[in-house]
Each structure stands twice: as C-alpha cells, then as structure tokens.
Amino acid sequence: MxxxxxxxxxLSISFKTSNGMVNAIRGVDLDLHKGETVAIVGxxxxxxxxxxxxxxxxxxxxxxxxxxxxxxxxxxxxxRVSQDLLKLSKKEMRNRINGKRIAMVFQDPMTSLNPxxxxxxxxxxxxxxxxxxxxxEAYERALELLTLVGITAPEKRMKCYPHQLSGGMRQRVVIAIMLACNPEVLICDEPTTALDVTIxxxxxxxxKDIQAKTNISVIYITHDLGVVAKVADYVAVMYAGKIVERGSVNEIFYDPKHPYTWGLLSSMPDIGSENEKLYTIPGSPPNLLNKVVGDAFAPRNVHALNIDFKQEPPMFKVSDTHYAATWLLHDNAPRVEMSDTLRKRIDKVVKEVGSEWMQPHSYK
Structure with a gap:
C-alpha cells in the first residue's frame, strides 16, 4: 500500500439551527493514499x-x-510535512493549502468561475x-493546462469569458484552474452532475488521464454508482453522517456486506433485468436533530436485529481492505445474505466482465 x-x-460536525443542533457528521474515519481514487457514496x-x-x-x-x-x-x-488541517487558521489554509496543495472541483462550473x-x-x-x-511563465503554463484538459485553440480560449463557453468546456477550465498549482489532492464534488451524459x-x-500522468490523489463525491465503477479504486459508503462500509471497488460492488449497500446496489437501474419494478430502500433517513440510538439504518433494515436498536455496531473486518459496520457480521448473528435479485445481478456482472475483477485490489 x-x-x-x-x-x-x-470527524464530528454539527450545524446550529432554529430547531437545535443537527449532528451531520458523527465520527468519520477515512484514508487517502498516493495516486489513489476514493469515492464517497450515499x-x-x-x-x-x-x-x-x-x-x-x-x-x-x-x-x-x-x-x-x-x-x-x-x-x-x-x-514531507504532516499537518492537522483543523489546527490551521483560515488565512494559513488559503495561503498554504487551498488551491496550492488541495484543490476542489464543484458541481456547477458556472458558479466556480468569475463571470x-x-x-x-x-x-x-x-x-x-x-x-x-x-x-x-503563468501564461505559457495556462496554455499547457488548457491543452491537457482537451480544449482546442487555447490562445483563443484564454481571452474568452465563462459565458462564451459550453458547460463541458467550463468544467474543463475549472479542472485546469485546479491543476495549475500542481496539487497533491483533487476533490471532485459531483463534477458531472450539471452536464449531459456524453460530456x-x-x-x-x-x-482519469490526468491522474495517470500526475499521480495525483482524488476524492470523488457522488450518488451515481455508475461513476464509482468507472473511476474508483476504493469506496466509502456513507449513511446518516457515518461511513458504514468501506473497501475496494471490487469488494463493494461484488461482495457487499452492509444491508444499506445492498439497497444502493439493488436500486441501480439495470437494462437487462427481468424485473420491471425498480427497488427502493424503505423508509427515510433519520432526523439528525435527534440522538441516534443503535444502528441509524435499523428502522429501514428488513434484516435488523434487536441489538441494532440498542447499540451502534463497530466496524467488522471482512478483509484487510474491507470493513462494514453491521451486527450481521458478528459471530453470533444469524446468517443473512443479500437478496436473490441482487445476487443474480452481481453474478451476471461478474460473468460479463470476467473473474479477474474479483481479484483482491492492488493499490498503485
């Protein structure tokens, strides 16, 4: 590794509202390695x-x-320097970290650019x-970056204003800006949401091409599991402010262990499915204004155990890279498997892509 x-x-984060404190993030643990892409889904x-x-x-x-x-x-x-970013002032973050060493691409490129x-x-x-x-020097480097992100006639585009470019071109410009200072980490917060599917x-x-050339580390935020399958090395599944399962992309897609992950995968549209009805996870996420007792997913989990309503599950180890927070992995828990529909879908995908995708993930 x-x-x-x-x-x-x-990591624990709250929001103060007129109705009280919303405990939005309830103890998140996450690691990102050099040259790796981690996708956070939920x-x-x-x-x-x-x-x-x-x-x-x-x-x-x-x-x-x-x-x-x-x-x-x-x-x-x-x-090599190790720094807790939460201990830096806003000024230190602006001068030493943001844009220079960690860059972020947001959903809507139009709001990221100055008109x-x-x-x-x-x-x-x-x-x-x-x-x-x-x-x-900056001008020459800017031309190189525009070429790198696939924009033709870079000299002409340098003189353009954002409104003169298409949505796809604006997002490419945003990526060029983010790469300008050679950051070590690139955060992509649903960078393709506002774009059509071809773009x-x-x-x-x-x-992916830029990452291969620069060995930059990438964090993807998305709710689109199709995107995850294309770009991620490692996946963290979030629910109600916590990571409930994490593992390599192969482990999460082909051998998921948390019932919430089963629900997410089951709710993906499948063109070749014989079942016309699209699966939906029952119920709604919990109101984080209230203290969560036990497993936050328990009220929506058809496989919930009595302990799920009383005690929060720890992260159980499935493999060296795969962990899931569900009492179903406890030695004394009854044996519960994913639905036949999801199992058939996974088996079908494995058959189509080949058994090599089921091999343990190796990090760059």
Missing part, C-alpha cells in the same frame, strides 16, 4: 459534501467542528500568487 496522503479520524444528506468541505475548511457560519483530526502529509521545502474575468486570467491567478510565477463520460476520462 502506498503512502497515506490524507487521514481523517473521528443518499443526499448523508454527509458526503460536508465531510470533504471540512478538508478545505469551507464552513458555513452555523457550522461547528466538534472533534476529530484531518492529517495532511505533503511536501514543503523538499521535506467578470477572462479564462486566462483565472487560470494564471493562482500560479502568480502561490507559485510566484511571472505573467509570461460526463469525457470529463471522467479526462480526470
């Missing part, structure tokens, strides 16, 4: 975006970090400020 670049431990409101925005220290006025650490291992002055500034100016700005490049595929391939 390669070097750990980012390590989140016991329903809307599960805490995916809040978790990664905490890495960048993008906090709203009513948001409070209760506990935890976010340790970033990066290179500074030729040496009053040319594309060239926006790409060059970070290099001039963080890397102390001259305008001519989505191109953006995903673009990010």
């Amino acid at each position: 390669s070097e750990t670049v980012l390590s989140i431990r016991n 329903e809307s409101g599960s805490g995916k975006s809040v978790t990664v925005k905490a890495i960048m220290r993008i906090l709203s006025s009513n948001q409070r970090i209760n506990s935890g650490s976010i340790t970033f291992n990066y290179e500074r002055d030729g040496k 009053t500034m040319t594309i060239g100016h926006q790409i060059m700005e970070g290099m001039i400020i963080h890397l102390k490049k001259s305008r001519s 989505q595929a191109k953006i995903l391939e673009l990010i």
Whole structure:
C-alpha cells in the first residue's frame, strides 16, 4: 500500500439551527493514499459534501467542528510535512493549502468561475500568487493546462469569458484552474452532475488521464454508482453522517456486506433485468436533530436485529481492505445474505466482465 496522503479520524460536525443542533457528521474515519481514487457514496444528506468541505475548511457560519483530526502529509521545502488541517487558521489554509496543495472541483462550473474575468486570467491567478510565477511563465503554463484538459485553440480560449463557453468546456477550465498549482489532492464534488451524459463520460476520462500522468490523489463525491465503477479504486459508503462500509471497488460492488449497500446496489437501474419494478430502500433517513440510538439504518433494515436498536455496531473486518459496520457480521448473528435479485445481478456482472475483477485490489 502506498503512502497515506490524507487521514481523517473521528470527524464530528454539527450545524446550529432554529430547531437545535443537527449532528451531520458523527465520527468519520477515512484514508487517502498516493495516486489513489476514493469515492464517497450515499443518499443526499448523508454527509458526503460536508465531510470533504471540512478538508478545505469551507464552513458555513452555523457550522461547528466538534472533534476529530484531518492529517495532511505533503511536501514543503523538499521535506514531507504532516499537518492537522483543523489546527490551521483560515488565512494559513488559503495561503498554504487551498488551491496550492488541495484543490476542489464543484458541481456547477458556472458558479466556480468569475463571470467578470477572462479564462486566462483565472487560470494564471493562482500560479502568480502561490507559485510566484511571472505573467509570461503563468501564461505559457495556462496554455499547457488548457491543452491537457482537451480544449482546442487555447490562445483563443484564454481571452474568452465563462459565458462564451459550453458547460463541458467550463468544467474543463475549472479542472485546469485546479491543476495549475500542481496539487497533491483533487476533490471532485459531483463534477458531472450539471452536464449531459456524453460530456460526463469525457470529463471522467479526462480526470482519469490526468491522474495517470500526475499521480495525483482524488476524492470523488457522488450518488451515481455508475461513476464509482468507472473511476474508483476504493469506496466509502456513507449513511446518516457515518461511513458504514468501506473497501475496494471490487469488494463493494461484488461482495457487499452492509444491508444499506445492498439497497444502493439493488436500486441501480439495470437494462437487462427481468424485473420491471425498480427497488427502493424503505423508509427515510433519520432526523439528525435527534440522538441516534443503535444502528441509524435499523428502522429501514428488513434484516435488523434487536441489538441494532440498542447499540451502534463497530466496524467488522471482512478483509484487510474491507470493513462494514453491521451486527450481521458478528459471530453470533444469524446468517443473512443479500437478496436473490441482487445476487443474480452481481453474478451476471461478474460473468460479463470476467473473474479477474474479483481479484483482491492492488493499490498503485
């Protein structure tokens, strides 16, 4: 396993509202290794975006970090430095980390770009400020970046304003800006949501190509399991502010252990399925204004045990890379398997893609 670049431990975040404190993140642990892509998946409101925005220290006025650490291992002055990002001031984050060493691509490229500034100016700005490049050096590097992200006639595009570009081109420009200072970590918060499906595929391939060339570490936030299958090395499944299962992409897709993960996979549309009815997970996520007792997924879990309503499950080890927080993995629990429908779907996928996909994942 390669070097750990980012390590989140016991992260807890609350929001102050007129109805009380919402415990949005309830003890998240996550590791990101060099050159690796981690995808965080889950329903809307599960805490995916809040978790990664905490890495960048993008906090709203009513948001409070209760506990935890976010340790970033990066290179500074030729040496590897370990820093808890939660202990840095906002000014230190802006000057030393954000954009320079950790960059973030948001959902809507139009809101990420300044409509009053040319594309060239926006790409060059970070290099001039963080890397102390001259305008001519920054200009040449900006042309290289536009070419890297697949934009033709870069000299012409440098003079354009955001509204003169299509949605796909704007997202490519955002990626170019994020790569301008050679960051070690790229966070993609549903970067293809606002784009049509043909452009989505191109953006995903673009990010994969850039990662292969630069060995950058990537965190994907998405609710689209199809995207996860295309880009991820490792997957973390979030529910109600906690990671309930984590493992390699093969383990999560072909050998899931948590009932919530079963539900997510079962609810994916399948063109070749004989069943016309699309599966939905029963019930709704818990109201995090209230204290969660036991397993937060228990009220929606048809396989819930009595202990699920009383005590929160720990992370049970399935393999060296696969863990799941469900009492069904306890030695004394009854044997419960995923539904026949999901099992048949997984078997069908394995048969189509070949048995090599079931081999243990090897990190870069």
